[in-house]
Amino acid sequence: MAPLRTFEQTMTTASRLLDSARPAHALAVLVEFDNALTDQPDAREYGWIVAYRFRAAFRSGDFEQALALVDDGPLRFTADIPASEAATMSSMGGEAAIRLNKPRNAARLFSRSIELRRQMCNAELALTAAQTASRLLVDEGHHELAVEFVEQLIAADHEYDEHRATGYAIARFVAEATGHAGLTAQLLAARPWLTAFGGESAETALRFVPKQSGVQLISADRLPDPDQAAAGAAADALLAQRNYADADHAYRAVLDAAIATGRPDALVAGKAVLGMLLSAVMSGRLNAAHHLWTSESGSPRLGILALESGQVSAYDTVLYRLIEAFLHSLSTGDPATSSTAVDTIMHSCVTWTADHDATTVVRLLNNWKLHLIEIHGVNPPAAYTAALDAAERRWGTTSTTNTLYFPHPGPWRQR
Missing domain, CATH: 1.20.930 (Transcription Elongation Factor S-II; Chain A)
Structure with a gap:
C-alpha cells in the first residue's frame, strides 16, 4: 500500500476502511501516516489521527496499542483531541484495559470518561458511561472497583430515574458478592422507591437479600398460613388499642409459632417483628426496640432479615x-x-x-x-x-414539629 501523504487522504481512506469493517487495514494506513511525520503537525488534525488510530486498534483487537494511546497519549507530537472524542476513547480504553486484565487502569479511564462528559455538561452521557463501567467491572468480577460507579448511578437526579433503577440492580450484585455495607444500606432504604418505580431493573434490585448464614425462610410470594395470619391480625388489634404489653406478647407468640414449624414464613416473621418493634417504640421501651433492631441471632433476627429483604408489603x-x-x-x-x-x-x-x-x-x-x-x-x-x-x-409543603407519626401495620397478606 502506497503511503498517503496528506491528512485528508489519510482520514478519508481510514474512515472508508473502518466503515467497511477492515480496521486492521485502517490501522496500517494511520500508522504509516504517523510514522512518516517528522515535524509537529497541526494539533487538531493530529488529534483526529490519534483518535482514529485508537478506534482502528481497538476494533482490530490490538488492545495493547489502544490502551497505550489513550492511557499514555501520543508520545511524539502534541494532539488536540475533541473532548467528546477523548471521552469516548477513555470509555473504550477502559474496556480495553478490562480485556487485558488491568482492572485498575480500567477504573481510572472510566472515571476520566465520566469527568470529561460532566465538563461538557452532559449528565445523560456521564451516567451512561458510569453504567457501562459498572457493568463491565461486575461482569469480570471486579466488584469493589465498581462501587464508585454504582454510587454515581443511584445518586442520579430524578429526571434520570431509569439510570437510578439500573444502578440499584447492579448494586445488588455488588452487595451480594462483597457484603458492602454502604450499598446494602442504600438498597434497603430504596425499597419503597423501587417498588413504586417498577420495571425489570427495580425488580432485580428488590430481589436483593443481605448476606447472612444459617437462615432458612420460606419466600413470602404466597399467602401466609391462615391461623398465623389471624393471630397476627389479633395482635394488630391489641396494638391499635394501645395495649402494647399484650400486643408484644401476641406478636412474640406468632413468631414462636412460625419458628416452631421449622420453616418460618418470611412474611409472618417480618410482620411479627415489625409489630414487636412498633409496640416497643410506642410504649417508650427504646432500649428494647434498639435491641430488637440490632439482633444478630435468634428468632428476631429472622424477622429483621425478612423486613430488610423485601418480604413484606x-x-x-x-x-x-x-x-x-x-x-x-x-x-x-x-x-x-x-x-x-x-x-x-x-x-x-x-x-x-x-x-x-x-x-x-x-x-x-x-x-x-x-x-x-x-x-x-x-x-x-x-x-x-x-x-x-x-x-x-x-x-410543596413545610414540615412542622408535631409528635412523631408511625402508621398502623398493614394487613397480613401476600406482599
Whole structure:
C-alpha cells in the first residue's frame, strides 16, 4: 500500500476502511501516516489521527496499542483531541484495559470518561458511561472497583430515574458478592422507591437479600398460613388499642409459632417483628426496640432479615424504615453519619408515600425534621437540613414539629 501523504487522504481512506469493517487495514494506513511525520503537525488534525488510530486498534483487537494511546497519549507530537472524542476513547480504553486484565487502569479511564462528559455538561452521557463501567467491572468480577460507579448511578437526579433503577440492580450484585455495607444500606432504604418505580431493573434490585448464614425462610410470594395470619391480625388489634404489653406478647407468640414449624414464613416473621418493634417504640421501651433492631441471632433476627429483604408489603417496609430512621436519630455516634442515614431513609419513605398517600407526606416531613432536631439540637445547621429543605420544595409543603407519626401495620397478606 502506497503511503498517503496528506491528512485528508489519510482520514478519508481510514474512515472508508473502518466503515467497511477492515480496521486492521485502517490501522496500517494511520500508522504509516504517523510514522512518516517528522515535524509537529497541526494539533487538531493530529488529534483526529490519534483518535482514529485508537478506534482502528481497538476494533482490530490490538488492545495493547489502544490502551497505550489513550492511557499514555501520543508520545511524539502534541494532539488536540475533541473532548467528546477523548471521552469516548477513555470509555473504550477502559474496556480495553478490562480485556487485558488491568482492572485498575480500567477504573481510572472510566472515571476520566465520566469527568470529561460532566465538563461538557452532559449528565445523560456521564451516567451512561458510569453504567457501562459498572457493568463491565461486575461482569469480570471486579466488584469493589465498581462501587464508585454504582454510587454515581443511584445518586442520579430524578429526571434520570431509569439510570437510578439500573444502578440499584447492579448494586445488588455488588452487595451480594462483597457484603458492602454502604450499598446494602442504600438498597434497603430504596425499597419503597423501587417498588413504586417498577420495571425489570427495580425488580432485580428488590430481589436483593443481605448476606447472612444459617437462615432458612420460606419466600413470602404466597399467602401466609391462615391461623398465623389471624393471630397476627389479633395482635394488630391489641396494638391499635394501645395495649402494647399484650400486643408484644401476641406478636412474640406468632413468631414462636412460625419458628416452631421449622420453616418460618418470611412474611409472618417480618410482620411479627415489625409489630414487636412498633409496640416497643410506642410504649417508650427504646432500649428494647434498639435491641430488637440490632439482633444478630435468634428468632428476631429472622424477622429483621425478612423486613430488610423485601418480604413484606411496600407499606410495611415504609413503616419499618420510619422506625429505623427514628432509631438512627437516637444514636450516640457521629451526628453526620446519623443525619445521612435519616436523610436517605426519609427521602425514600416520602417519595413512596407521595405516590400512594399524598396527604401523609407532611407527617413524614415532620418526622424528618424532628429526627434532625434530635441529632443536632433545636436549630440544626443548614448543611444538615439541605435534603429536608429540598424535599419540602419538591412536594410543596413545610414540615412542622408535631409528635412523631408511625402508621398502623398493614394487613397480613401476600406482599
